[in-house]
Amino acid sequence: MNSRFKLSGSGLSLSLLKIILIIQVLLIIYPIAFTVSASFIRENSLSAVGTIPFSKPFSLMQFKRLFSETNYGHWYLNTLKVACMNTVITVFVCSFTGYIFSRFWFPFKKTVMASMLVLQMFPSFIGMVATYVILWKINALNTLWGLVLVYATGSIPYNAWLMKGYFDTVSKDIAEAAYIDGATPFTAFIRVVVPTARPQIVFLALTSFTGPWMDYIFPRLVLRSDEKKTLAVGLFDLINGRSNDNFTMFAAGALLVAIPFIIFFVKGQKSLLMSLAGTGGKE
Template structure:
């Protein structure tokens, strides 16, 4: 009987191990293929080969990327948009979420319900209205116009996100600060915000990564080459029949992942704490 159980357990372990190996291959092979493609001399993907890293190592595509295109400028533009969106979203949504969580005011439930309903509609439904508004504001082909679109569009969902987290934080923390003479603003900044640090870091990460590789709105708003973001610039490298820059595209795509790796390594602990819901319960 014990031998039969041991055999079943061994078969189950082997089956699960095989599934995990297959999943790892399916996930890692495209990454390895892209990395390999960025380090070959030829432009066509047909030169990469089925087996990654089977071709001679070369940095030609990275040299072409920075000398034949405005990749560095695209990268800087995207970094500016992502950082500004992060700052605005964290500042506005933290205050908005705290106000909805702690204070009462007329039409509070109506405003919250309206924000939730607006979030249900896809963003591209309002593209024409957004284009007209930016045109009236002289914000077309500007980075600040793109930041305005991203930050305004993220307010409903992120405000609900922060409200849900602040609802789990004990009110006794702020009330203790009130007893010591702190104003509501001081208590929020010095007491509540440090308590909500994991959720704020999560909000900052999502606000940074959201616009990083978005294509639709930058393509709609931006026109000149010096204003392009990474998504628009990289897509134009392979767009059209005459463009054969797939390996240079792979090099650019690989560099795109660098900020993501740094941010998620640095904020991994806070991200896990946020997902686990570590706010103080009442």
């Protein structure tokens, strides 16, 4: 009797767990399916989509409107430029900074590291007024490089600490072996240490790319003209106002936004998992 009760109890628990997982999957998939369905209908209003996704005739009208009636192509290219430039600068600067903090000693090292850590305690929007004034003084308002400057400098403290923590786990023997072979510290870093830290560098590149991709606050503060807008600002303007008749075109634009995310995460998922697991380059 006890064994039968245990078997029936475990079967009931398994069935309940399956039901909970199915509900969670539906809650996650339904909004995505609704957005995809909304982007492939002819009507402009969301009320025309219907409760059941993909119940309307298939149409590419919203994608045609997106590229013919708006500057979506410019917004997409602007966002891609900002994300790529921010990724390159952040990876380059933070990798070198983290390695220097991890391997070398210099005056006020602990003070600088502590100050970088303290800076991360304050929300970024606290310095928005100062940021605006600085960009105005250097003629960087309504420019993409000004936006990149904000993103790159703002991400240095946290990402430098992130890279330092990872380099602390990398064996010093590999760099010392390169020194014995006649390599300079720079050569040893580029040719020996960087390949070892590849999982963490890929993780840093992914986060640096995705961070500014759909950010709204700073692009709204810095950018003014329509041809300089990023995706977040441009898409929000499509549904902002009294008319609000571009929701399905907004859905089409939001669907295209996901393409770079899919490509980057598919290509870098192995390194990303290694970085999150902390298995790359440990002694």
